[in-house]
Amino acid sequence: MANMIENSQSSLGSSVAKFLREYYIYFVLVAVVVLLASANLDRFDLFERGNFLNERNIINILRISAPLLVICGAFTLLMVSGYIDLSVGSAMSLSAVVYAMLAINGVPFLPAFLITVCVGVLLGAINGFLVVRLKITPVIATLITLSLYKGVALLLVEDGVSAIKSSALAKMPKWFNDYGRDGTLLNLPAAFWMAVAVTVLLVIVQRRGVLGKYAAATGGNPTAAKLSGINTGRVVFLLYVLVGVTAALAGIARSSFMSLGDPLSGDGMELTTILVVLLGGTAFSGGEGKVLRSFCGALIIMSLTVGMLTIVPAYYQTLVLGAALLIAAASNHLVSRKGTS
Amino acid sequence: MTSVADFLPQKETGRRMSDESFITLLVVGVAIGLFLLASAVLPNFFQFQNLVNLVTNNWAVISLGIGVSFLLVSGNFDLSVGGVVALSGVLSVYFAQAVGGANPLSSGLGMPYVLAIICAMGGALAIGALNALFVVRFKIPSIIVTLGTMMVARGVAQVITHGSQRNTNLPDSFGFLGNLTMFGTSIKLPVVLMVVLLLVAVFIEKKMVFGRVTYWIGSNPVAATLSGINRGWHVTKLYLFSAAIAGAVGILLASEFKSGFSNRGLLMEFDALVIALLGGVAIAGGFGSVIGMFFGAIILAVVTSAATGLVLSPDWQFILKAIAVFLAIMAQTWALALRNR
Amino acid sequence: MSVHSDTFALELDGLSKEYPGVRAVDNVSFTVEKRTVHCLVGENGAGKSTLVKMLTGALRPTSGKIYVAGKNHTPTSPQEAREGGIATLFQELHVVDELSVIENLTLGMEKKRFGFFVKSDLEDRVVATLKAIEPSIDPTAPVSSLSVAQKQIIEIARAASSGADIIIMDEPTAALSEREVERLFGVIRRLRESDVTVIYISHKLDEIFELGDNVTVLRDGKHIVTKPLSQVNGRSELIELMIGRPVFQDYKPRTTVTDEVVLQASGLSNALLKDVSFDIKKGEIVGFYGLVGAGKTEIARAVFGADKYSGSIALNGKQVGHSPREAIAAGIALVPEERRTQGLFTSLSIRENIPVMNLPRMSAGGLYRSADEVSAAQEYVERLRIATSSIDKHTEKLSGGNQQKVVFAKCLFSQAELLLLDEPTRGVDVGAKTEIYEIIKNLADQGDAVAVFSSELEEVLGICDRIFLLFDGVVREELANGPNIDISHILNVVTGGGEAAVQ
Amino acid sequence: AGNDGKRIAFFVSDLSNVFHQSQAAEAQRYAKEKYGAEVVVFDGQADSAVMTQNVDQVIAGGFDAATLHIWDAEAATPGVNDALEEGIVMTSFFSPITDTGIPTARSDEATVSFEMGAQMAKAWMEVHPDKPIVMVQLGWPNHTEVNSGRTQPFVDGVLSVAPNAENLGALDSSAGQEAAKQIIVDLLTQRPEVNLIYSEASNLTVGTMAGLSQLGRGKFDNGKPLTEIVASVDFDAVEFEQVYDANSSLKVSMGLPPVETAQGRVDLIMDIVEGKVEPKADTAEEFFYKAYTISYWSMEQADAKAWLNAQFGG
Ligand SMILES: Nc1ncnc2c1ncn2[C@@H]1O[C@H](COP(=O)(O)OP(=O)(O)OP(=O)(O)O)[C@@H](O)[C@H]1O
Ligand SMILES: Nc1ncnc2c1ncn2[C@@H]1O[C@H](COP(=O)(O)OP(=O)(O)OP(=O)(O)O)[C@@H](O)[C@H]1O
Ligand SMILES: [Mg+2]
Numbered sequence A: 001m002a003n004m005i006e007n008s009q010s011s012l013g014s015s016v017a018k019f020l021r022e023y024y025i026y027f028v029l030v031a032v033v034v035l036l037a038s039a040n041l042d043r044f045d046l047f048e049r050g051n052f053l054n055e056r057n058i059i060n061i062l063r064i065s066a067p068l069l070v071i072c073g074a075f076t077l078l079m080v081s082g083y084i085d086l087s088v089g090s091a092m093s094l095s096a097v098v099y100a101m102l103a104i105n106g107v108p109f110l111p112a113f114l115i116t117v118c119v120g121v122l123l124g125a126i127n128g129f130l131v132v133r134l135k136i137t138p139v140i141a142t143l144i145t146l147s148l149y150k151g152v153a154l155l156l157v158e159d160g161v162s163a164i165k166s167s168a169l170a171k172m173p174k175w176f177n178d179y180g181r182d183g184t185l186l187n188l189p190a191a192f193w194m195a196v197a198v199t200v201l202l203v204i205v206q207r208r209g210v211l212g213k214y215a216a217a218t219g220g221n222p223t224a225a226k227l228s229g230i231n232t233g234r235v236v237f238l239l240y241v242l243v244g245v246t247a248a249l250a251g252i253a254r255s256s257f258m259s260l261g262d263p264l265s266g267d268g269m270e271l272t273t274i275l276v277v278l279l280g281g282t283a284f285s286g287g288e289g290k291v292l293r294s295f296c297g298a299l300i301i302m303s304l305t306v307g308m309l310t311i312v313p314a315y316y317q318t319l320v321l322g323a324a325l326l327i328a329a330a331s332n333h334l335v336s337r338k339g340t341s
Numbered sequence B: 001m002t003s004v005a006d007f008l009p010q011k012e013t014g015r016r017m018s019d020e021s022f023i024t025l026l027v028v029g030v031a032i033g034l035f036l037l038a039s040a041v042l043p044n045f046f047q048f049q050n051l052v053n054l055v056t057n058n059w060a061v062i063s064l065g066i067g068v069s070f071l072l073v074s075g076n077f078d079l080s081v082g083g084v085v086a087l088s089g090v091l092s093v094y095f096a097q098a099v100g101g102a103n104p105l106s107s108g109l110g111m112p113y114v115l116a117i118i119c120a121m122g123g124a125l126a127i128g129a130l131n132a133l134f135v136v137r138f139k140i141p142s143i144i145v146t147l148g149t150m151m152v153a154r155g156v157a158q159v160i161t162h163g164s165q166r167n168t169n170l171p172d173s174f175g176f177l178g179n180l181t182m183f184g185t186s187i188k189l190p191v192v193l194m195v196v197l198l199l200v201a202v203f204i205e206k207k208m209v210f211g212r213v214t215y216w217i218g219s220n221p222v223a224a225t226l227s228g229i230n231r232g233w234h235v236t237k238l239y240l241f242s243a244a245i246a247g248a249v250g251i252l253l254a255s256e257f258k259s260g261f262s263n264r265g266l267l268m269e270f271d272a273l274v275i276a277l278l279g280g281v282a283i284a285g286g287f288g289s290v291i292g293m294f295f296g297a298i299i300l301a302v303v304t305s306a307a308t309g310l311v312l313s314p315d316w317q318f319i320l321k322a323i324a325v326f327l328a329i330m331a332q333t334w335a336l337a338l339r340n341r
Numbered sequence C: 001m002s003v004h005s006d007t008f009a010l011e012l013d014g015l016s017k018e019y020p021g022v023r024a025v026d027n028v029s030f031t032v033e034k035r036t037v038h039c040l041v042g043e044n045g046a047g048k049s050t051l052v053k054m055l056t057g058a059l060r061p062t063s064g065k066i067y068v069a070g071k072n073h074t075p076t077s078p079q080e081a082r083e084g085g086i087a088t089l090f091q092e093l094h095v096v097d098e099l100s101v102i103e104n105l106t107l108g109m110e111k112k113r114f115g116f117f118v119k120s121d122l123e124d125r126v127v128a129t130l131k132a133i134e135p136s137i138d139p140t141a142p143v144s145s146l147s148v149a150q151k152q153i154i155e156i157a158r159a160a161s162s163g164a165d166i167i168i169m170d171e172p173t174a175a176l177s178e179r180e181v182e183r184l185f186g187v188i189r190r191l192r193e194s195d196v197t198v199i200y201i202s203h204k205l206d207e208i209f210e211l212g213d214n215v216t217v218l219r220d221g222k223h224i225v226t227k228p229l230s231q232v233n234g235r236s237e238l239i240e241l242m243i244g245r246p247v248f249q250d251y252k253p254r255t256t257v258t259d260e261v262v263l264q265a266s267g268l269s270n271a272l273l274k275d276v277s278f279d280i281k282k283g284e285i286v287g288f289y290g291l292v293g294a295g296k297t298e299i300a301r302a303v304f305g306a307d308k309y310s311g312s313i314a315l316n317g318k319q320v321g322h323s324p325r326e327a328i329a330a331g332i333a334l335v336p337e338e339r340r341t342q343g344l345f346t347s348l349s350i351r352e353n354i355p356v357m358n359l360p361r362m363s364a365g366g367l368y369r370s371a372d373e374v375s376a377a378q379e380y381v382e383r384l385r386i387a388t389s390s391i392d393k394h395t396e397k398l399s400g401g402n403q404q405k406v407v408f409a410k411c412l413f414s415q416a417e418l419l420l421l422d423e424p425t426r427g428v429d430v431g432a433k434t435e436i437y438e439i440i441k442n443l444a445d446q447g448d449a450v451a452v453f454s455s456e457l458e459e460v461l462g463i464c465d466r467i468f469l470l471f472d473g474v475v476r477e478e479l480a481n482g483p484n485i486d487i488s489h490i491l492n493v494v495t496g497g498g499e500a501a502v503q
Numbered sequence D: 001a002g003n004d005g006k007r008i009a010f011f012v013s014d015l016s017n018v019f020h021q022s023q024a025a026e027a028q029r030y031a032k033e034k035y036g037a038e039v040v041v042f043d044g045q046a047d048s049a050v051m052t053q054n055v056d057q058v059i060a061g062g063f064d065a066a067t068l069h070i071w072d073a074e075a076a077t078p079g080v081n082d083a084l085e086e087g088i089v090m091t092s093f094f095s096p097i098t099d100t101g102i103p104t105a106r107s108d109e110a111t112v113s114f115e116m117g118a119q120m121a122k123a124w125m126e127v128h129p130d131k132p133i134v135m136v137q138l139g140w141p142n143h144t145e146v147n148s149g150r151t152q153p154f155v156d157g158v159l160s161v162a163p164n165a166e167n168l169g170a171l172d173s174s175a176g177q178e179a180a181k182q183i184i185v186d187l188l189t190q191r192p193e194v195n196l197i198y199s200e201a202s203n204l205t206v207g208t209m210a211g212l213s214q215l216g217r218g219k220f221d222n223g224k225p226l227t228e229i230v231a232s233v234d235f236d237a238v239e240f241e242q243v244y245d246a247n248s249s250l251k252v253s254m255g256l257p258p259v260e261t262a263q264g265r266v267d268l269i270m271d272i273v274e275g276k277v278e279p280k281a282d283t284a285e286e287f288f289y290k291a292y293t294i295s296y297w298s299m300e301q302a303d304a305k306a307w308l309n310a311q312f313g314g
C-alpha cells in the first residue's frame, strides 16, 4: 500500500505538470500572437492593414509557412523514433527543382506532382538505406545526402543561372504558381491545406497508428522493441521515406509559391525544422513528442519571423528565436521534471 | 574456463589493441590514402606546400573540433561553437573600435586591445557557462541547449553589427595576433596555437585523469555518478573549455581579417561535428579520440583542396564531398565489423 | 538425416555458438517434452542466455539445428521465433519507459489492419495475466514510474499472455520477492495445464525443485545432463553437476565482530523511508531484508548519498556528505542494484572499469598511471575469478554473473571501510555466490563493515551477523543471526504481520 | 492610423553586405530629413525565398510605397501586382520586375566589370607579354545577376584585349572570407600561373588578399604587376589603401555609391507620388544608377578619396 500512497501523491502534482507539459505550447502561441498584435497598436487599429491580426498578414504567414508545416509532422515522428534527417532542406530543394523542370517542360499538374512525390520517396529511401542497412550514424548519413541532394539539385540547373524559371525560351504555366499562392478555401492556397491534411493524418497515425506507437517504442527502447518482434529497421525506414515525401511536398509548395525551382530554396530548412520540433517539446533522445505540438511550434516561429519584420530590424531575428528556444526548453523541462521527481 | 590457470599466460597474450586505436589508425590510413590518390590524379597536388595548406586552411575548425570531440566523448553536443566564433570576434572589434566614428558601425567602446580581447573572451565564456547551466542544472538535452545558445550568440553578434560587420576605426595593433607569422615561414600564429592545443589535448585525453573521467561519464553517466565522479562539474569544465577555444578562434579570425563579421563561422559547428564523427568519435559518447578528429578534418581538407584545384563548379564539389565522406565512413564501419566478427 | 518426432516441444541438435575467444555454447543437444517445465541451470557463463538468444533468433548459431515440434526452426529475428510459437523473457529488462504499462504489455502483439490498430480481446487478456501476478500495478501508468521489480513483472505478464506454445524465462525471479515468486509460479503452472511448455532458467535451486519437471545442466557451454528432477537427489547433486564440487553455506557465528560503531544512521526519512535508524560495527556483516519496495535500495542509496533524505549519517562519528563522491571519500562504497545501468561501463573493458572509484590510487598530480591499471585489473580478475579471455574484453560481452564480479572489483578497489551491497548476488550462480560470500567474510574479518541489502532470505541468513527486517520503509525489527532463528517469524514480519514484535 | 508622412519599405538583398548596409542607413536618414517619411529596411538575407515573402509584407505591413531588391523577378510579380491594386507605390532596384511595368533603378555594373577586365589585361600584357593571361573569378557561380553583371562582362573585358586568355571559371565563395582565402591558397598552390583575379565582393577580397600574402604573393613593384592583378567590388575605405598602394596587387574595384543610390531610390518613389513619373508603364521605365570604376590607372587618388567621403562619409 506504500506504493498506492506514493503513486497518489505524485499523481496529484504530476497531473498539473502533465497538463502544462501537454498544452504550454498553445499558450506560448497565443502569447506570441497577442504580443505581436499589440506591438503596432499605436499606429494601426487591431485589424487594419499593418497590424499583425490583419487578414492579409495572417494569410501571408500561413501561406509561406506551408513548407515548414508540411515537413514538421513527419520529422517529429522520426525524432520520436530517435533518428534525425539533416537532408530535408536539400531534399526539398531537389524536389523543387525537379517539379519546376517538369512544369516548364509542359508536364501537367497531376503527373508533375506525383512524379515529384516519388522523387521524395526515393530520397527518403536513400536516407533509410544508409541508416538502416548500412548502419551509418543518422547525423553523418543525412549530412552526406544533404551534400549529395544539394549537388544534384545544382547540377540540374544550368551554370550561371540561379534557378529553373521562366525565360525567353520557356514560360512557367499559370497553374504552377496557383498551387502555392492562390486562395482556394478561406483565401488560403492548396499548399497550406495539403499541410493541414498531412498533419491531421499524422496526428491520427500517432494516436491509433502502428507507426506512431512503434516509433515511440523504437525511440524509447530499441532492444525492447526488437525483442517484442517489432521490425524497428522497417519502422525507421518508413519514417525516413515519410519525411522524404513531406520534403517533396514542401519543395512543391515552395517552388510554386515562388513560381521557380531554386536549388538553394531549402537551405537551412533542417535547422528551422529541428528548431520548431524541439520547441514543440519533442525529446531529442527519442520516445516523446507530439505532431500537433510541432505544428504549433512552426506557427510560433513563422509568426515571430514575419511579425517582427515591421517592429524591429531583421537582425534581431536570430537572437529572438534562439532565446525563444532556450526559454521554451527550460520551462518545458523544468515542468516535466517537477512531474516525475 | 574459470580456472586460475587460464589467466596466467594471458598476462602477456591477453592484451589487445583497443577498438579506439584501431579506428584512429584506420582514419589516418584513409586520410593518407586519399592524399596519395589525389596526388596521382592531379598534376600539381603532390607538393609540400599543399600538405601544409591542408592544416593551415583548417586551423579554425580543427581547434573547435577539439572542444567538440571532448564533449561528444562525454556524451554531450556543442553546436554553439560557430555562434561563439562570431560573437567573440565581433565583441573584440566592437570593444576595440575607437569611439565617435562617422556612423554607428564605425564607433565602438575604444578599449585598449588587450582589454578588448579579455572582455571578448568573457563573452565567449558566458555562452559556455550558459550551456553548462542549462545542460547540467536544468538537465535539458545538450543538442537543444547548444542549438539555442548558438543562435543567441550569433544573434547578439548580428545586433552589434546590424547584421553586417564592423571593420573600420580599429587600432593598428588589432591585426597583429592573427597575422603574426612564425619561424620565418608563412605559417601564422593561430596555426601554431592550434598544433600546441592539439598536443595538449592528446596528452590530457591519453595520460590524465581528466581525460579518463570524460570517457567514464560518456560511457555511463549514472554509473559514473555512483562511482563518485562529479559529473556536473566535469561537464561544466568541458563546456567552458570548448567555449574558450571557440572564443579564441573568433578573436584570432577577427584579427586576421581585421573585421568583426556577424556571419563568420556560419555552420562551423557542423563542420566540427562532422570531422569529429568522421574521425571515429561516437555520437553516443564514451568512444573516440582527438587524433582521429584531426585526421577526419584532413580527409575533408584533401577533398576540398582537390576540388578547388580542379576548379569544380559547386554542384560537383557537393557531390564529391558526399561521396568522399560516405566512403570514409563505410571504411570504418566495415573494418570494425570485420574485426569484431 | 534423422526423423524428428513431434512428441517433443523442442529439440536441439549439436548447437554451438562461438565468440572470439570463447565457445559460449559448445555442441549442445537435448530435447524438451511437451507441456513440461524444463529447467536450465549452470554457472555464470555456462551459456544459458546465449542458448536462449539462439532459440529466439536474437543470435545466429555457429552450427547445429533446432527443431520445434519436429519442424526445423531457424529464426533470424525474435519476430520469426514468436511466429514459430516461442516467446521469451530475457535476462535483462526490456520495457519501454516512454509507453504505458498496457502499451508495453501489448507491444508487438496488437491486431492491426491497414497500419492501424483494431480492438481485440488482447488488452483484457494481458491485464488479467498482470493482475494475477501483481494486482497493485495500474495498467495505465507510465512504465517509467515503476520499480525494477514491477518492470520485471510487466515482462513476465507479456510473455505469459503471448499465446506461444513455448515460453522461455531467463532468471525471471532475479528481482522478485517471495510473494511475487509464488504468484508467478501459479501462473506458470496454469500455463503448463493449458499445454504450454516452459523453459525456466534460474540460479535459485529451490525454485527449480519446486517448479521443474526436467532439468538440463550446462557447464562451460557444454551439455552435462538432462534428466527428470525426480531422479536428482537434492541440491547437492545438482550443484555438483553444475560445478563439479559441493558447496555449503550455512552461517557460523563469527568472532571478529567488535563493538566499535563504524556507521551510525539515525532518523533517515524520504519518499519511501520512515525514520530509519541503525548502526553498523567494525568487522560486522549486517543484513537488510524485506520485500520489493520495502526500502532496501532506498536505504543503501541514502547512506551512499545517492538519494535525498533527512536525518543524519555518521561514519566513525563524522557526518557524511550528501553525495556519492563525499561518501566514497569518507570510505563508503556501493554495489548498486542494477549492474548494467548503474554499475558497469559496458562500452569499456574490464581493465578500464576497475579503477574508477579510487582515482587517487591510480594517479599522481592529475597524471594517470596506466601500468598500475593493468596490474590492478589482472589482480582482481584472478582474485574474483572473473571468467574472461582478456582484461581488455568489453564488459558488455561478459555473462551476467561475471559482470557482477567486475562491479564488485570496482568497489573492492576503492578500499572502503564500509561496503553497501544491494542484491550482491542477483543473477549470480552458486559457485560464484560462495566465492562472493567468502570475499565478504574476509573483508569483515579484516575489520571492514559490510551491509547486505537482499531479497534472498537464504543469503541474509547465510552470512549476516545481524539482520534488520524492513517493511514499507520502516525497520520493523532487529535480530541477531544464529542457529535457532525463527524463519516463519521473519517472513511474517516482512510481509506486514507480527505487529506485536514492534518495540 | 495616426501618423503623417509615408512609410517606405526599402529592400536590400543582403544586409550583411557593406554597400547595402550603408545605403539602407542613408535611405533612413535621407527620407526622414527630406520627406519626413519613415523607411523600414527589409533584409533579403541573400535568400530568394525571403525576398519574395517580404514583397507580400509590403501590403500586409501597411506601407505606402516600396523599392524592391529582388533576385527572381517573376517570383515577385504576383505580389507586386497585388500591391499596385492596393494603390501602393512600387518601384524596383537592380533588376526590373518585367510584366509589372513598374519603374526600375538599374545598375550598369556590367560596363564597369568589362572596363576593369580590359584595364587589368592591358596592364598585365604591358609588363609580362611573355606570360599568357590565366583568369579566375571568386563569387557566386550560380547567381544570375552576379553572373550577368560581374563574372561574364569581366571575362569579355579581358578577352577584348587578350583574345586567347585562359579562363578557369568562377569558384563558389558564398561561404565568405575564410572560403575565399582557402580557395586562393589551394588554387594558387596547384595553379601558380593564375594572374588575373576578380573577387566579386569586398569581404571576399579581404580573404583573397590574405590568401595571396600567405603564399608570398599579392605584391606590385611600384605600379608594375609581379605575380597577379586583383579586382574587387564594393570599393570602401579599406580597399582605398590597397588600390592606391603602388606595391599591392589589388588595383581596381567597382565603386557602388550607397548615398547616391539610396537617395536615388527614395527620390524615384517620391517622383511617382508627386506624379512626375508614371506608377507603371507597358515597358518599364528605367533609371540607371551609376557604378564607378575606381582604378589605380584611370582615377586620381584624390578623386577616389573625395568619392569615398561623399559616399561613406569620414
Ligand atoms: N557478445 C559476446 N561476445 C563475446 N563473448 C560473449 C558474448 N556474450 C556472451 N559471451 C560469453 O559467452 C559465455 C556464456 O554467456 P551467457 O550469458 O550465456 O552465460 P549465462 O549462462 O547466461 O551466465 P549468467 O547465469 O551469469 O547469465 C560467457 O563466457 C560470456 O563471456
Ligand atoms: N511496489 C512499488 N511501487 C512503487 N514504487 C516502488 C515499488 N517497489 C519499489 N519501488 C521503487 O523502486 C525503487 C526500489 O525499490 P526499494 O529500494 O524501495 O525496494 P527494495 O527493497 O530495494 O526492493 P528491490 O531492491 O528488490 O527492488 C525505490 O525507489 C522504490 O520507491
Ligand atoms: Mg544469463
Ligand SMILES: [Mg+2]
Binding pocket: C296, C297, C298, C337, C422, C423
Ligand atoms: Mg533494491
